Amino acid sequence: MPAAGPLYRRALLGALPGLGKGRRGNDLPAAELAVDGVSVDRTHLADYDRVCGFRLTDQLPATFPHVMGFPLSLRLMTAPDFPLPLTGLVHIDNRITVHRPITADEAIDFTTYAQDLRPHDRGRQLDVVLVGSVDGEEVWRGVSTYLGREPTAGGGERRDRSGRTEVPAGTARWRVEPRVGTEYARVSGDHNPIHTSVLGARLFGFRRPIAHGMWSKARCLAALENRLPDAYTVEVAFKLPVSLPSTVSFALLPDRGFALHDSRGRPHLVGLLR
Numbered sequence: 724m725p726a727a728g729p730l731y732r733r734a735l736l737g738a739l740p741g742l743g744k745g746r747r748g749n750d751l752p753a754a755e756l757a758v759d760g761v762s763v764d765r766t767h768l769a770d771y772d773r774v775c776g777f778r779l780t781d782q783l784p785a786t787f788p789h790v791m792g793f794p795l796s797l798r799l800m801t802a803p804d805f806p807l808p809l810t811g812l813v814h815i816d817n818r819i820t821v822h823r824p825i826t827a828d829e830a831i832d833f834t835t836y837a838q839d840l841r842p843h844d845r846g847r848q849l850d851v852v853l854v855g856s857v858d859g860e861e862v863w864r865g866v867s868t869y870l871g872r873e874p875t876a877g878g879g880e881r882r883d884r885s886g887r888t889e890v891p892a893g894t895a896r897w898r899v900e901p902r903v904g905t906e907y908a909r910v911s912g913d914h915n916p917i918h919t920s921v922l923g924a925r926l927f928g929f930r931r932p933i934a935h936g937m938w939s940k941a942r943c944l945a946a947l948e949n950r951l952p953d954a955y956t957v958e959v960a961f962k963l964p965v966s967l968p969s970t971v972s973f974a975l976l977p978d979r980g981f982a983l984h985d986s987r988g989r990p991h992l993v994g995l996l997r
Contacts, residue, residue, distance in 0.1 A: 807871030893972030
């Protein structure tokens with residue numbers, strides 16, 4: 724797997740005045756990156772389980788292959804021909820399909836590519852696909868939708884961020900402490916400063932650091948752990964960011980839905996399990 728540190732440094736240097744690019748092209752990278760035989764570090768898996776609230780077992784949580792393969796996707800997103808700059812990129816949707824349980828003694832082959840560059844009301848968005856296979860059989864697939872905000876945007880898909888719906892009764896309340904930002908960065912390899920630094924967060928318009936969206940998704944799945952079948956798809960839309968620290972409310976919705984709200988009833992995340 725590529726080392727994440729140099730890739731983040733490349734992205735940050737590219738964002739400096741005079742060194743970065745302006746509006747990028749309209750073409751997706753003509754590349755598919757792959758790394759074969761990625762083994763599970765059980766200590767890493769246990770650390771991840773603790774940070775996200777999963778039970779300590781040899782079965783991988785649905786969100787863990789995303790962490791395992793993230794450096795490969797990061798390599799794709801920091802390539803010079805990637806159409807959206809990594810700095811300031813916003814993760815707005817994530818869909819994961821688990822075809823069967825994956826255990827810690829299995830080595831996973833990962834492939835990643837980008838698809839469907841399209842307009843958004845606030846800029847442009849695309850999907851980064853990460854596929855995990857074992858012995859030639861696809862066992863896991865993740866699709867992350869990222870938004871690159873651009874000042875001249877308009878006319879594309881408009882996301883409903885108002886969340887003006889009836890607030891469901893919460894089944895659990897969680898206190899999300901600032902350490903969640905740094906602990907998840909450590910176990911995920913995603914060291915975006917908006918999650919770990921007050922200064923980094925303020926540079927991108929946040930008063931305080933915010934929790935990783937994939938931590939929020941993982942924490943919700945941990946709460947649903949005893950309800951999950953062997954094969955399923957779980958998709959979430961990330962709404963308002965979770966500021967650190969804050970208190971959030973987890974709720975079950977009809978038809979296998981779930982949500983995470985703030986203390987005022989505004990949604991942070993809305994998800995669906997199929």
